[in-house]
Amino acid sequence: MNKSGKNISQAIIKRLPRYYRFLGELKAEGVERISSGELSGMMNATASQIRQDLNNFGGFGQQGYGYNVDYLYEEIGKILHINTSHKMVMIGAGNLGSAICGYKSFPRYGFNIIAVFDIDPKKIGTYVHGIQVHSMDELEDFLEEHGVEIVIVAIPTDNAAGVMKRLEKTHIKGVWNFAHIDYDMPEGIVMESVHLSESLMILNYKIANAEGAGRK
Amino acid sequence: MNKSGKNISQAIIKRLPRYYRFLGELKAEGVERISSGELSGMMNATASQIRQDLNNFGGFGQQGYGYNVDYLYEEIGKILHINTSHKMVMIGAGNLGSAICGYKSFPRYGFNIIAVFDIDPKKIGTYVHGIQVHSMDELEDFLEEHGVEIVIVAIPTDNAAGVMKRLEKTHIKGVWNFAHIDYDMPEGIVMESVHLSESLMILNYKIANAEGAGRK
Numbered sequence: 001m002n003k004s005g006k007n008i009s010q011a012i013i014k015r016l017p018r019y020y021r022f023l024g025e026l027k028a029e030g031v032e033r034i035s036s037g038e039l040s041g042m043m044n045a046t047a048s049q050i051r052q053d054l055n056n057f058g059g060f061g062q063q064g065y066g067y068n069v070d071y072l073y074e075e076i077g078k079i080l081h082i083n084t085s086h087k088m089v090m091i092g093a094g095n096l097g098s099a100i101c102g103y104k105s106f107p108r109y110g111f112n113i114i115a116v117f118d119i120d121p122k123k124i125g126t127y128v129h130g131i132q133v134h135s136m137d138e139l140e141d142f143l144e145e146h147g148v149e150i151v152i153v154a155i156p157t158d159n160a161a162g163v164m165k166r167l168e169k170t171h172i173k174g175v176w177n178f179a180h181i182d183y184d185m186p187e188g189i190v191m192e193s194v195h196l197s198e199s200l201m202i203l204n205y206k207i208a209n210a211e212g213a214g215r216k
Numbered sequence: 217m218n219k220s221g222k223n224i225s226q227a228i229i230k231r232l233p234r235y236y237r238f239l240g241e242l243k244a245e246g247v248e249r250i251s252s253g254e255l256s257g258m259m260n261a262t263a264s265q266i267r268q269d270l271n272n273f274g275g276f277g278q279q280g281y282g283y284n285v286d287y288l289y290e291e292i293g294k295i296l297h298i299n300t301s302h303k304m305v306m307i308g309a310g311n312l313g314s315a316i317c318g319y320k321s322f323p324r325y326g327f328n329i330i331a332v333f334d335i336d337p338k339k340i341g342t343y344v345h346g347i348q349v350h351s352m353d354e355l356e357d358f359l360e361e362h363g364v365e366i367v368i369v370a371i372p373t374d375n376a377a378g379v380m381k382r383l384e385k386t387h388i389k390g391v392w393n394f395a396h397i398d399y400d401m402p403e404g405i406v407m408e409s410v411h412l413s414e415s416l417m418i419l420n421y422k423i424a425n426a427e428g429a430g431r432k
Binding site: 013014016017018020021042079080081082086094095096098099100102103105106109111149150173174176180182188190192194195196197198199200201202203204205206207208210 | 229230232233234236237258295296297298302310311312314315316318319321322325327365366389390392396398404406408410411412413414415416417418419420421422423424426
């Protein structure tokens with residue numbers, strides 16, 4: 001539910017980060033206001049859908065004037081709880097874990113990876129993009145001591161269920177999962193999975209059906 | 217459109233890879249048939265939704281018997297055009313590119329990365345998970361010569377638009393994009409983007425609204 005007590009649909013929520021990104025780009029270019037028509041071009045959606053989406057958050061637009069870019073950016077940021085600081089840790093110091101630790105946009109949005117965990121003794125004590133790698137033995141104590149909110153899981157499938165089992169007993173609030181498994185977290189821990197092979201299959205399906213499927 | 221000429225909704229298409237994954241796991245465990253009720257538990261959807269989904273592809277189920285796992289797996293695989301061989305190349309030999317090159321499930325599904333491209337002279341000629349790194353200068357010739365279907369783009373945002381511009385002039389069929397940009401490919405080239413920061417923002421939103429949002 002949002003501030004006005006309305007339930008916001010999953011579809012709109014999925015579009016919000018994209019609004020946020022486009023508005024951030026506009027802001028960086030010094031654009032002060034934008035019409036729903038212009039946003040529609042960027043978002044690949046109709047102007048009427050844009051207006052409907054944004055009305056959910058209290059009607060920031062003004063007829064004939066458009067949307068104030070700064071204000072809309074700030075408001076969507078608040079809805080997404082961006083720009084408050086979030087402590088995260090990474091489990092897995094492999095290629096994928098390292099790649100994610102190197103993303104420069106995450107700290108800019110307030111998402112800070114403060115530690116990496118791995119089982120490989122050769123990696124423990126080293127640094128990944130400036131972040132220290134700890135032993136998995138220290139995981140629970142570290143999470144508790146630092147009040148970590150989000151744990152990123154970027155390890156092979158075989159070890160993932162065991163790690164999830166450990167995480168479900170902690171006080172974290174969310175798991176960002178890149179392992180190739182599904183896992184039911186208990187109430188109070190949100191899980192969001194990125195299943196890369198599913199995305200590749202969807203691309204492949206769209207290619208095979210390109211006449212009807214359009215582009216994204 | 218599918219074989220029977222019906223348009224299949226985007227929502228169903230997005231669920232198909234997940235069906236495929238679960239059915240693959242069942243197959244591996246030697247399970248021969250499954251009811252819509254059991255599938256419903258795995259898919260986090262109602263049994264009636266499962267039946268509706270699968271009816272789109274020609275009603276593979278039988279009342280009181282359930283679905284034949286092998287048959288359904290094969291049929292969904294055909295719809296997704298899996299198990300025919302697809303040639304791919306990776307642009308970007310960084311952490312993310314390397315991580316994706318190491319995914320063992322892709323070749324199993326017929327997706328083969330046959331070359332990596334990078335601009336770093338120190339990387340050219342080396343191997344990433346057994347795949348040779350080529351100079352970006354060779355890109356277009358290589359794509360043409362090998363009939364490459366899909367190009368994976370895993371490079372920093374700053375260089376991405378330039379690469380997309382080069383790709384739009386080639387005969388590839390799809391781009392699997394991990395760079396932090398949107399780009400309009402011309403008719404005939406499908407683009408599927410994985411925007412990791414959007415997934416993280418959605419996780420964050422769900423945490424902040426955990427009471428109403430449920431789990432995934």
